[in-house]
Amino acid sequence: MPTPSPVVLELDNVSVAYESRAGAVNAVRDVSLKVEKDSIVGLVGESGCGKSTLAYAIMRLLKANAHVTQGSIRVNNQDVYALSAKELRKFRWNEMSMVFQSAMSALNPVMMVEDQIFDVFRSHRPNMSRSDVLKRAKELLSLVRIDHKHLKSYPHELSGGMKQRIVIAIAIALEPSLVIMDEPTTALDVVVQRSILDQIKEIQREKHFAILFISHDFSLVAELASRVAVMYAGRLVENSPAYGLRNSEGHHPYTQGLMRAIPKLTADEVTIDGIPGNPPDLITLPNGCAYHPRCPFVFELCETTKPERYRTGESELECHLFASERRGSHV
Amino acid sequence: MSEFVEKSLGVSDSSSVGKNNTNDGDIYKATFISTLVNVSDLAVHFPVKTREGRQFVRPVDEVSFTIGKGEVLALVGESGSGKTTIGRALVRILEPVSGCIEVVGRDVAHIRGSELKGYRNIAQMIFQDPFGSLNPVKTVERHLQFPLHKHTGTQGVALSERMNQLLDQVGLTPVAEMRQKYPHELSGGQRQRLAIARALAVQPKLIVADEPISMLDVSIRAGILKLMNQLRTEMGLSYLYITHDLASARYFGDRIMVLYGGRMMETARSDELIRHPMHPYTRLLLAATPGSPVTGPLPETSNQPPNLLEGRQGCPFAPRCPLVTQECHTAQPELRELDARHQVACHHA
Numbered sequence: 248m249p250t251p252s253p254v255v256l257e258l259d260n261v262s263v264a265y266e267s268r269a270g271a272v273n274a275v276r277d278v279s280l281k282v283e284k285d286s287i288v289g290l291v292g293e294s295g296c297g298k299s300t301l302a303y304a305i306m307r308l309l310k311a312n313a314h315v316t317q318g319s320i321r322v323n324n325q326d327v328y329a330l331s332a333k334e335l336r337k338f339r340w341n342e343m344s345m346v347f348q349s350a351m352s353a354l355n356p357v358m359m360v361e362d363q364i365f366d367v368f369r370s371h372r373p374n375m376s377r378s379d380v381l382k383r384a385k386e387l388l389s390l391v392r393i394d395h396k397h398l399k400s401y402p403h404e405l406s407g408g409m410k411q412r413i414v415i416a417i418a419i420a421l422e423p424s425l426v427i428m429d430e431p432t433t434a435l436d437v438v439v440q441r442s443i444l445d446q447i448k449e450i451q452r453e454k455h456f457a458i459l460f461i462s463h464d465f466s467l468v469a470e471l472a473s474r475v476a477v478m479y480a481g482r483l484v485e486n487s488p489a490y491g492l493r494n495s496e497g498h499h500p501y502t503q504g505l506m507r508a509i510p511k512l513t514a515d516e517v518t519i520d521g522i523p524g525n526p527p528d529l530i531t532l533p534n535g536c537a538y539h540p541r542c543p544f545v546f547e548l549c550e551t552t553k554p555e556r557y558r559t560g561e562s563e564l565e566c567h568l569f570a571s572e573r574r575g576s577h578v
Numbered sequence: 579m580s581e582f583v584e585k586s587l588g589v590s591d592s593s594s595v596g597k598n599n600t601n602d603g604d605i606y607k608a609t610f611i612s613t614l615v616n617v618s619d620l621a622v623h624f625p626v627k628t629r630e631g632r633q634f635v636r637p638v639d640e641v642s643f644t645i646g647k648g649e650v651l652a653l654v655g656e657s658g659s660g661k662t663t664i665g666r667a668l669v670r671i672l673e674p675v676s677g678c679i680e681v682v683g684r685d686v687a688h689i690r691g692s693e694l695k696g697y698r699n700i701a702q703m704i705f706q707d708p709f710g711s712l713n714p715v716k717t718v719e720r721h722l723q724f725p726l727h728k729h730t731g732t733q734g735v736a737l738s739e740r741m742n743q744l745l746d747q748v749g750l751t752p753v754a755e756m757r758q759k760y761p762h763e764l765s766g767g768q769r770q771r772l773a774i775a776r777a778l779a780v781q782p783k784l785i786v787a788d789e790p791i792s793m794l795d796v797s798i799r800a801g802i803l804k805l806m807n808q809l810r811t812e813m814g815l816s817y818l819y820i821t822h823d824l825a826s827a828r829y830f831g832d833r834i835m836v837l838y839g840g841r842m843m844e845t846a847r848s849d850e851l852i853r854h855p856m857h858p859y860t861r862l863l864l865a866a867t868p869g870s871p872v873t874g875p876l877p878e879t880s881n882q883p884p885n886l887l888e889g890r891q892g893c894p895f896a897p898r899c900p901l902v903t904q905e906c907h908t909a910q911p912e913l914r915e916l917d918a919r920h921q922v923a924c925h926h927a
Contacts, residue, residue, distance in 0.1 A: 293797060408881065436822060437822065437823075437867050438656065438878070439881065440866065441867075445876070463795070463796060466868040466869045470868055470869070504797060508799060509796065510826045511825060512867055513852065513871060519800040519829060521804065522798070525765045525767065525768075525798065526795060526797070
């Protein structure tokens with residue numbers, strides 16, 4: 248039996264709340280998740296489900312009005328919130344880095360690409376010589392397949408795909424063990440998207456870092472990731488291996504709903520069904536399971552009691568249908 | 579009724595051959611006997627400043643297509659391919675530099691003033707961003723009142739009833755409550771429904787829907803597509819459905835037209851195009867779409883963007899095409915008919 252890969256990111260019952268005039272907004276509730284070395288875990292959910300908040304919590308980049316209220320976040324076995332400000336500064340980018348949502352605005356428009364890459368080395372490797380830094384910057388650009396001449400380009404001279412590649416190059420500059428990618432390809436065309444994803448996989452094969460890949464595009468994540476975590480209203484409702492997502496059986500009703508909502512490119516049937524209702528307001532969450540007002544399998548228990556986390560096979564699900572005494576009877 | 583509508587309806591009544599015989603639910607077998615839109619050799623240009631001085635880009639060049647009554651034509655392409663520009667030219671937010679846009683039998687490419695106002699009763703647009711296309715300081719009611727009053731002259735009780743009917747039609751209920759809400763009180767899906775109601779207010783025949791679902795959450799996209807489909811059956815609407823997503827184009831479109839670098843690459847019935855793509859660019863798009871069975875490297879040779887400058891030569895896809903030959907760089911491929919409903923513009927397909 249092969250030895251399990253070391254766990255790079257470990258979230259244990261993490262909750263994050265925003266303070267607001269209307270009361271605390273529990274954007275992330277009780278999320279537990281592991282990301283192993285060399286793997287890609289996809290985090291899927293609709294806007295406002297807390298997926299970006301979770302990413303910012305891991306990077307300890309939450310805004311002043313947001314707090315981790317519960318749980319621990321460990322990267323390489325180091326509690327991120329136990330670090331002092333100075334240690335954190337070193338820890339970020341060395342151990343974990345992030346590719347932000349819009350590449351278009353993540354780069355400084357008045358700095359050349361080379362200076363933005365050099366910045367990383369200037370602050371984290373102050374003893375590196377200038378020629379070594381330049382050599383490393385060229386290596387990074389080769390890795391994301393961008394011509395070295397673009398070191399002297401400004402962001403506006405590059406296409407969206409090239410900017411995104413440069414942001415990825417900067418994120419992996421110090422060879423961190425965890426890279427969080429927050430919707431890295433959302434604003435890009437499908438062809439560019441696909442080529443960037445292929446490249447990410449290729450670089451990962453070489454550098455063996457772990458990726459937490461955040462996206463709203465279910466079919467994309469199912470293809471790219473080895474495990475898929477589905478969030479709804481701040482909770483992780485399902486965590487399953489990606490290969491299990493080819494058929495809709497044995498999944499959380501919300502996951503099933505998402506699967507039915509996407510038009511298939513090649514399947515014979517061309518019907519799609521939306522999920523009735525709207526995503527919930529995080530301030531006035533429904534009692535019990537947050538999904539129950541939209542769920543086709545709803546029964547009394549769902550309206551009153553929060554479901555626990557149940558394991559079936561390789562999946563973890565938060566749904567009463569998967570409680571051991573009911574398992575298999577509904578789904 | 580405006581001068582334009584009377585004139586053009588007169589023409590269309592005599593020219594329409596028969597009723598379009600769409601069977602409910604069997605949209606792929608539908609035949610579209612009468613044509614609503616006939617666009618030929620459409621070209622749009624914009625001035626740009628370059629180092630060589632003022633030049634023109636042509637984001638749309640020699641594009642021709644037709645849309646039948648009650649038909650949905652899906653326009654697919656990447657950003658910068660000219661799909662939004664075609665949509666905007668079709669509803670005449672833009673004026674084309676050349677070519678002809680025939681709608682209900684009349685060329686509307688260069689109409690102005692009251693004629694253009696009349697044309698708004700026939701063609702309407704739904705925009706991509708429902709957060710930007712609604713006025714944040716106006717209630718739902720006011721969004722509908724304005725087009726109803728301006729274009730149909732409805733007033734008083736009739737106006738109020740018509741608004742209720744429209745909101746009901748797009749599923750914004752309870753109507754009385756909805757009428758008083760402001761856009762910020764609506765969800766993305768509800769906003770897009772309001773945008774659809776506003777477009778329907780003038781009882782148009784053609785709706786240009788510019789990526790109407792791309793900014794919405796996945797779980798509510800299907801609802802909007804279904805609504806548009808239902809309106810098509812109920813009201814016999816025709817759509818130009820602009821999207822970058824082949825899967826939704828296949829779901830909603832009767833035919834798909836693939837655009838690249840401002841030129842038409844391929845057009846066919848939706849199923850035919852997905853199952854038997856002929857053009858190398860269509861194949862590339864299909865291979866790159868999530869959920870495609872194609873794995874392995876993408877069938878392209880570079881990722882160079884197409885040249886859009888006026889006076890460009892050859893096929894715009896040539897720099898990326900795996901089938902490229904010398905001919906492709908110099909001669910623009912003609913649109914060839916493979917069969918009556920499948921056309922492709924490629925020297926080698």
